[in-house]
Amino acid sequence: MTTIDYSVWDHIEVSDDEDDTHPNIDTPSLFRWRHQARVERMEQFEKQGAELEKGQAECRRKLAEVQRRIRDLEGAGTDDAKAELSRAKEEEKQLKKDDRGWEKKIEEHRREEKKMPWNVDTLSKEGFSKSVLNVKPETKEETEEEKEQKHRTFVEKYEKQIKHFGMLRRWDDSQKYLSDNPHLVCEETANYLVIMCIDLEVEEKHALMEQVAHQTIVMQFILELAKSLKVDPRGCFRQFFAKIKTADQQYQDAFNDELESFKERVRGRAKIRIETAMKEYEEEERQKRLGPGGLDPVEVYESLPEELQKCFDEKDIQMLQDAISKMDPTEAKVHMQRCIDSGLWVPNSRGGEDDAGEKEEDKEETEKEEKKE
Numbered sequence: 001m002t003t004i005d006y007s008v009w010d011h012i013e014v015s016d017d018e019d020d021t022h023p024n025i026d027t028p029s030l031f032r033w034r035h036q037a038r039v040e041r042m043e044q045f046e047k048q049g050a051e052l053e054k055g056q057a058e059c060r061r062k063l064a065e066v067q068r069r070i071r072d073l074e075g076a077g078t079d080d081a082k083a084e085l086s087r088a089k090e091e092e093k094q095l096k097k098d099d100r101g102w103e104k105k106i107e108e109h110r111r112e113e114k115k116m117p118w119n120v121d122t123l124s125k126e127g128f129s130k131s132v133l134n135v136k137p138e139t140k141e142e143t144e145e146e147k148e149q150k151h152r153t154f155v156e157k158y159e160k161q162i163k164h165f166g167m168l169r170r171w172d173d174s175q176k177y178l179s180d181n182p183h184l185v186c187e188e189t190a191n192y193l194v195i196m197c198i199d200l201e202v203e204e205k206h207a208l209m210e211q212v213a214h215q216t217i218v219m220q221f222i223l224e225l226a227k228s229l230k231v232d233p234r235g236c237f238r239q240f241f242a243k244i245k246t247a248d249q250q251y252q253d254a255f256n257d258e259l260e261s262f263k264e265r266v267r268g269r270a271k272i273r274i275e276t277a278m279k280e281y282e283e284e285e286r287q288k289r290l291g292p293g294g295l296d297p298v299e300v301y302e303s304l305p306e307e308l309q310k311c312f313d314e315k316d317i318q319m320l321q322d323a324i325s326k327m328d329p330t331e332a333k334v335h336m337q338r339c340i341d342s343g344l345w346v347p348n349s350r351g352g353e354d355d356a357g358e359k360e361e362d363k364e365e366t367e368k369e370e371k372k373e
Contacts, residue, residue: 049109056102057227063095068194072269078279081272154188162192166212174218175241182234190219194266201270210263217259293341300342304335312344 066088073085142150155162161181168174178185193216200209222240226233243251286296301309305327311320324332339345 045113049106049113052102052106052109053230054228056099056106057224059095059098059102060227061224063092063099066092066095068191069265069269073272078272078275081276151188151191154186155192158184158189159192162189163196165189166193166196166215168215169211171241171245174215175238178237182237185219185222185233185237187223190216190223193219197262197266198269198273201266202273209266213263213266214259217255217262221255221258289343291341291343293338295338295342297342297344300338300344303338308335 070085070088070092073081073088158181161184165174165177165181165184168177193212197209197213197216200206200212218240221244222237223233225240226236229236229239244255286298289296289298291297291300301312304312307323308320311323324336327335336345340347
């Protein structure tokens with residue numbers, strides 16, 4: 001025989017009008033006060049949960065931004081970039097710790113919710129049970145490779161539409177375009193717009209960068225709103241436009257502050273990218289200059305004594321031979337060998353002419369012969 005477990009009903013709050021009161025007490029008023037107090041407690045509890053969720057969402061937004069900054073800085077080789085990378089990693093570490101703290105508070109809040117007794121309000125409708133505190137279904141976290149592949153596939157398919165959205169200016173135009181293309185309301189679009197901004201800044205198209213930056217923040221605000229409401233971004237972008245178009249000053253100020261901050265970050269990243277590209281170009285040019293012995297002719301020239309530099313400036317072989325003959329044989333040989341290894345000097349390159357170091361070599365051979373005798 002199946003046994004029904006009635007223990008679930010042990011924590012149900014009785015109705016406000018089920019208990020007896022003193023004859024001198026205005027019973028209807030008392031019941032209304034009790035009900036109002038309970039409703040206010042419930043609202044306060046929900047508000048507290050919403051604030052916890054909002055705090056965690058903001059923490060995760062900052063964490064995602066820091067992680068994007070770290071990825072941009074990892075390829076840079078300047079000292080400033082390395083220092084900024086170190087600071088970003090420290091910030092990432094602290095934000096991860098903060099996120100765990102928020103998660104712990106939210107779990108504690110959920111446990112408190114489960115302990116709360118049921119009452120006529122929570123039994124008769126679903127409003128309270130569907131608060132923002134409901135646990136989202138666990139989803140498998142994507143690997144970096146999977147995220148990269150997803151981003152690449154999305155961009156290949158919708159790049160033209162993303163660029164079109166990035167060039168829009170009016171709120172109504174943006175809202176209509178997203179209504180016609182709701183698949184664009186996603187993280188991949190935001191990421192592509194960020195990259196697009198940096199590319200435009202590198203190309204010194206500053207005004208165009210600022211326009212696309214505006215649309216980037218539009219997309220990021222929509223995504224953050226979706227996170228705070230725990231809904232699909234495609235289902236709440238109209239709420240963002242309704243709020244931003246009603247001239248909510250506090251919301252507008254937050255939007256503008258984030259936009260200015262984002263543009264500054266774009267300029268910083270563009271500067272780092274340009275510096276990195278210049279260093280790579282200089283290294284490529286240096287590799288092209290290397291002589292047969294693997295030395296850079298520019299570096300070798302700058303290391304030569306002034307009298308030898310003058311010989312190369314004048315392109316005077318006789319002057320070079322005279323300067324070499326006046327130098328210490330060992331030092332002269334080192335300098336000439338470095339010139340040969342860098343390609344500054346090519347032995348016997350002018351047919352029957354003697355090498356510049358030939359006199360010194362003859363001198364050394366003569367000295368050796370005299371010692372033998």
